[in-house]
Amino acid sequence: MDVRLESGERRSVKVRRRSGHVVGDRVEVVGERLQRRERDTELRRRDAMGRTHVVAANLDVLGVVIAPLPPSPAGFVDRALISARAAAIAPFLVVNKADLPGAAELVADVRETWIDGPGGLELPLFIVCAAAPDEPEHARGLAELLTFFAGQRRPRRGAFIGTSGVGKSSLVNAMLPDVALPVGEINEYSGLGRHTTTTATLHELPGGGELIDTPGFRDFGLVDISEAALSEHFPGFREVVFDSGQRCRFNDCRHLSEPDCAIKAAVSDGRLAPARLQRYLELLEGL
Template identity: 40%
Template sequence: MRALVYKSTGSWYVVKDEAGNIYHARMKGVFKIDGITSTNPIAVGDWVEIEMENDLEQTVMITKIEERRNYINRQSPRVKHQHHIVAANLDQSFLIATLREPRTSQGFIDRFLVASEAYHVPSIVVFNKADLYRKKEEELFESYKDMYESIGYKVIRTSTVTGEGMEELKASLHNKISLFSGHSGVGKSSLINVVIPDLDVRTQDVSGWSGKGMHTTTFAEMHEVPGGGKLIDTPGMREFGIVDISKQELSHYFPEMRSLIQECQFNNCMHINEPGCSVKQAVRDGKISEDRFVSYYGILESIEEPVQKYNKK
């Protein structure tokens, strides 16, 4: 039978077959040694083949993972040099950000956008908790909105308190498979509770002593959106580590840089110290945001290239 993975808890999975039956599933051991380098070989959003294992307990064995059309991954929180697949087979990704309580850094936003670009997943940036914005946050929001929309990203401003942006958010989710991601405490669960009222996802206040949100979602989980569509909720994350992207290719995942790369004097231009760099010229001319360029440089510096090993003759 063919089934879709709705929830991953590490060792057990919740899957739904094409007839709508829900099963608890476990993975056949062979997947663990089958050349899959991620910490989770099976991810929410994967299509899998299953075999009945126990009729009474409604448990099944996952025997095969179908080829993914895309996925988003990040550096594993526990194992630095491994990656963790956040979700698979997505139509779009939503990064839920906030400018207050807690504030999402531009670096975090840009890392998420780079990961989405690398795996060809269209991204939307949602600035939540708009009811808390004061003059400073209003100005920052407008600058972010101008910056991201000018390079092709959709920006939505929301508040579950006032209802601002909620209809636009719901419309964007219609009949799509969407990933919801963001820092802990950005109000992701509250947004999901408005979009899917019967779900009642547990929410928690931002912890006062640290200013960071408390983790409320432990594992990724897919939910049905009323009227059509699926939403994958992910655990809140403190950072978003880039994996499987080399320094050489990073600029390809900044849309405003990608269109200029061919105009650089050198084919392997990193857009830092090289002469005849079209990207640096565009920054000087104000055609590329200086903040985005600083973000690019920060990510570039954080990428660890694999160490070359040479055999002694």
């Protein structure tokens, strides 16, 4: 494991496999041990076997990376957004592989699903092409992404997550000229990524900010999200309904068939898109 000292120097240290340190942790040397400081934020996910993993610690922002190929599993983006919001990490979206056919449709779909329309979020969206970052048509997206990390008041620390093969490591390479992370081909037959990145790495961006590349996983499962938390963090519910003081009659309303439901009222008077409620109900069912 690499540790960055206060001087900026990096040093490789040996830790036990089960030390529990994750990328982004702050540590202090106590005797022979690295003692972890309390985390500001912790992004967790559940894997297909039901095990919980801490993806990264002390993130300000989380970049959910998608691409026309490979497609992200259904509900992936919603679950990543909810996990980030529940962990007090501000999410943003990155559409990579803007050169591929289907990219424009994907961007339109992303806008319609999460940004535009009733209940849309103020979610930063970056459209990039890690394969040809300097092409004039693609350079702007990458520059905007670097500016976003540099921050207005202070630099941001963020991680890229996304299904294997969407190009997270390629993007890090495109943003950092001196970095050359291994990049993997997409499997010709399955159309899926090959899980090329196996350990997370943290990189300092030249213009400010820090960027973490993570191994791609097939899916991003919710961890410790109660029905109440799902409703609180589901994209759009808070913004449109709860933040303006509207409440359901029942505190534990699941927005199914309960009377006086503020979410259903918002859908029926057009403040919230019906598709949004539908996606919430699918996630509720999966809890």
